[in-house]
Amino acid sequence: GQQLNQSPQSMFIQEGEDVSMNCTSSSIFNTWLWYKQDPGEGPVLLIALYKAGELTSNGRLTAQFGITRKDSFLNISASIPSDVGIYFCAGLIQGAQKLVFGQGTRLTINP
Amino acid sequence: SQTIHQWPATLVQPVGSPLSLECTVEGTSNPNLYWYRQAAGRGLQLLFYSVGIGQISSEVPQNLSASRPQDRQFILSSKKLLLSDSGFYLCAWSVRGIDGYTFGSGTRLTVV
Numbered sequence: 001g002q003q004l005n006q007s008p009q010s011m012f013i014q015e016g017e018d019v020s021m022n023c024t025s026s027s028i029f030n031t032w033l034w035y036k037q038d039p040g041e042g043p044v045l046l047i048a049l050y051k052a053g054e055l056t057s058n059g060r061l062t063a064q065f066g067i068t069r070k071d072s073f074l075n076i077s078a079s080i081p082s083d084v085g086i087y088f089c090a091g092l093i094q095g096a097q098k099l100v101f102g103q104g105t106r107l108t109i110n111p
Numbered sequence: 112s113q114t115i116h117q118w119p120a121t122l123v124q125p126v127g128s129p130l131s132l133e134c135t136v137e138g139t140s141n142p143n144l145y146w147y148r149q150a151a152g153r154g155l156q157l158l159f160y161s162v163g164i165g166q167i168s169s170e171v172p173q174n175l176s177a178s179r180p181q182d183r184q185f186i187l188s189s190k191k192l193l194l195s196d197s198g199f200y201l202c203a204w205s206v207r208g209i210d211g212y213t214f215g216s217g218t219r220l221t222v223v
Contacts, residue, residue, distance in 0.1 A: 033211040042117075042201050042214030043155075088155065090211065097143055097162055099205075099212060101155045 003027075006089050006102030013079060014110050021105045022073040023089035031092040032065050032072040033099065038085045046087075047074070076107075084109050113138035117202045117215030124222055130175075130189040132218050134202030137183065142204040144185040145212060146177055149199040161185060162207075197222045 006023045013019060023032070031050055035043035047058050049065035049072060056063055062075045072091075076083055089102040114137045124130060136142050146158040157170045159177035167177050174193050178186045185202060199219050203212035 031211070035211075040199075040217070040219070042203070042217050044214070045211050048211055086153065092211075097207065098145065098157060098160055101157075103154050106153070 004089055004091055004100050004102040006105055008105055009103065010106045010108070012108045012110060015079060015081060017079055019076040019079055019083070019107060020073060021087060021089075022071060023091070023102045024071040025091060025100075026070065027091075027093060027100075028069045029091035029100075030069070030094045032063070033090040033092070034061075034063050034072070034074045035088040035090060036085050037088065037104075043086075043088055079107075079109055081109055081111070083107060113204075113213065115202065115204055115213055115215045117218060119218060120216065121219045122221070124192050124220065126194055126222055127191045130187070130192050130196070130220070132187040132200055132202075132220075134185045134187075134215055135183055136204045139204070139206065140182060142183065143207060144179060145203040145205070146185065146187050147201040147203065147214075149201060149217075150197075155201070159187070192222045194222050196220065 004023045004025050033048050034046045036046050037043040047056050047063040052069045053067050054065040060077045086104045086106050088104050090099040092099050117134045143162050145160045147155045160168050161179045175189050199217050201217045202215040205212045
């Protein structure tokens with residue numbers, strides 16, 4: 001079945017640093033989504049991407065839908081303590097009824 | 112606006128006991144509904160999804176079952192819990208997958 005390879009699995013950064021994570025797949029996706037999960041909560045949608053090459057921002061977050069439609073990345077600028085959590089990418093294949101999720105990137109910020 | 116309710120928030124159950132977790136959605140009709148399990152705070156494993164009343168697709172053979180008795184109600188069940196059933200269970204809904212999923216707040220299940 002389709003799989004998303006999300007990297008890195010973990011990140012340990014200093015407050016104020018920029019963060020970059022990405023997802024790749026051997027399959028083509030029509031939609032890419034990025035979620036954030038706080039401890040003990042359900043994931044919350046951050047950014048949705050619908051077109052190849054699309055670059056979308058949400059505050060300090062920027063995500064891009066890769067030209068090949070097989071990858072996406074998420075950048076966080078000037079990280080702050082509340083950015084801590086697990087970030088998931090997810091992709092939707094045309095005609096499918098379910099998302100494919102990456103394994104997540106756990107972000108830890110050192111004060 | 113649409114909301115999703117999932118309960119209970121936490122549950123401690125003995126091995127061999129039954130399980131029933133409920134999820135309801137408000138403010139939408141004919142949603143796709145999903146049950147996920149998350150172990151150790153990483154990775155979302157799709158357990159079941161439903162595109163309509165009485166329609167259940169199982170993704171992973173296991174000790175669990177799902178039912179959708181009403182359009183906006185999705186139930187996860189087990190007749191006899193195993194230790195390996197412990198985890199964080201998440202319900203989600205979508206409009207045919209478009210715009211992604213909206214997740215509930217989850218149920219932390221500990222089987223002892």
